[in-house]
Structures are given as structure tokens and as C-alpha cells.
Amino acid sequence: MTRDETTQGTMLLISGPSGSGKSTICKRLLEDPRVVFSVSATTRTKREGEVDGRDYYFLSVEEFREKRATGAFLESAEVYGNLYGTLREPMQEAIAKGFVYLVEIDVQGAMQLLAGAEPGIYVFIAPPSMEELEARLRGRGSETPESLERRLGKAEDEYRERHRYDHVVVNDDLNIAVADVRVIAGLDTPAGTEGATS
Ligand code: 5GP
Numbered sequence: 530m531t532r533d534e535t536t537q538g539t540m541l542l543i544s545g546p547s548g549s550g551k552s553t554i555c556k557r558l559l560e561d562p563r564v565v566f567s568v569s570a571t572t573r574t575k576r577e578g579e580v581d582g583r584d585y586y587f588l589s590v591e592e593f594r595e596k597r598a599t600g601a602f603l604e605s606a607e608v609y610g611n612l613y614g615t616l617r618e619p620m621q622e623a624i625a626k627g628f629v630y631l632v633e634i635d636v637q638g639a640m641q642l643l644a645g646a647e648p649g650i651y652v653f654i655a656p657p658s659m660e661e662l663e664a665r666l667r668g669r670g671s672e673t674p675e676s677l678e679r680r681l682g683k684a685e686d687e688y689r690e691r692h693r694y695d696h697v698v699v700n701d702d703l704n705i706a707v708a709d710v711r712v713i714a715g716l717d718t719p720a721g722t723e724g725a726t727s
Contacts, residue, residue: 538624540649541714542632544639546684548665550700551654555633557707561716565623567632570596573611586616604634604641615642629714636687643693652710653694657701659685 541564545551558564570586572593581587588596593612597605605614615632623630632649634642643651656662662684666672672680691697696713700706711717 536627538628538630540630540632542639542649542651544634544636545654546687547680548662549654549656554654554707554710555631558631564629564631567615567630569613570616571611571613603647604638606638636690650713651694652713653691653697655697655699657699
């Protein structure tokens, strides 16, 4: 599955607050065969229907710790008592083959990659406004008043970090946001510049 022997690929990091629509944007980006998704490693138990190597690399705590000690992870975190991490090796392989390697990650994880100065394109997906974000989270219907408050507070903290990214894409209209990210990732040329010579 070589995309282009002569061209290096790139890491495309997509991050943003919960409710920003980053997962939907990532799903659309993955329709392009030049884009591959970063499969994380985790120590949590496999859920019904999940496949090892597709949804996650399921590792024991010992395996995870060993890998972490050898620097196998670009970043790792403990979430709800389980360990999660982004593996370095699959990314390096995909990039060498010319793929756009899509890392969808929360803002804390993105900060770890930034701190390590990992080369790549860092994109922050922003909601059109905090009011809209609140409406989207409420619309999910799965939030209690407490969890909504918590998520909104976290989203505000995360929003303040957006200047650290290479690009901020406001997800007001999904098609426009996807088109913008595709141009940023070099998957498309900007609209209106096709065939331009200068
Ligand atoms: P779940 O267990 O429901 O699939 O994921 C739980 C949480 O783990 C989610 O909030 C998700 O963002 C986070 N997560 C999944 N993979 C990674 C990863 O590779 N690194 C980090 N830092 N968090 C992850």
C-alpha cells in the first residue's frame, strides 16, 4: 500500500474540544485512500464488536508499561483508570510510504506531541461559539447537568490553547471545514487555484 514512493507523508493531528465535531471531520477525511488512521493502544478490555488492530491495539498493563519505557509512544495518558497511547512505529511506516497519518486526539494529548516537537500539521477544530458547543452537547442527550458543566469548563480551557496549533478551523459548516482541512493537509489545492502557474 504505497501511495507515492517519492513523497514523504505527514502527520495530520486533529484536536479540539468534545462537541467540536472533530470525529465527524476525521471520518470524512478517511474516505480518501491517501489518509490512514492512527490506531491507539489501550489497556482497557475489548468491547463487543471491537477488533484488535482496527479499533485499538489491546495490550496488558505490563506490555503497555514496557513499551512506554522504551519510548514506543508519542504520547500516553490514563483515562478513567485505563492507559491509552499513540504508537510511534505505525506512524513512521505510514509517513515513509507517503500517507497522511491522521491522529485524532484530545487537547492534552496534542500538547504532549507539541512538547515533543513531533513534526506534522497541527489543526484545532473549534466550535462556531461556546453557545453552539453547549447546544451540541445538550443535543446529544447523554449529558447530566454536572457532566455538561464539566465538559463545557474543559472545552473553555482547551479553547484557550488554540493559538499553539498551526491552524484553527471553525466547524460551522461541515463541508467547508472538511474542505479546509483537506487543503491544509495537502490533499487538495485551494479552490480557485487549480492550474494557476504563479
Ligand atoms: P474509549 O475507551 O471510550 O474508547 O476512550 C476513552 C477515552 O480515551 C477517550 O476520551 C479517548 O479520547 C481517549 N483516548 C483514546 N485513544 C487515546 C490515545 O491514543 N491517547 C490519549 N491520550 N487518549 C486516548
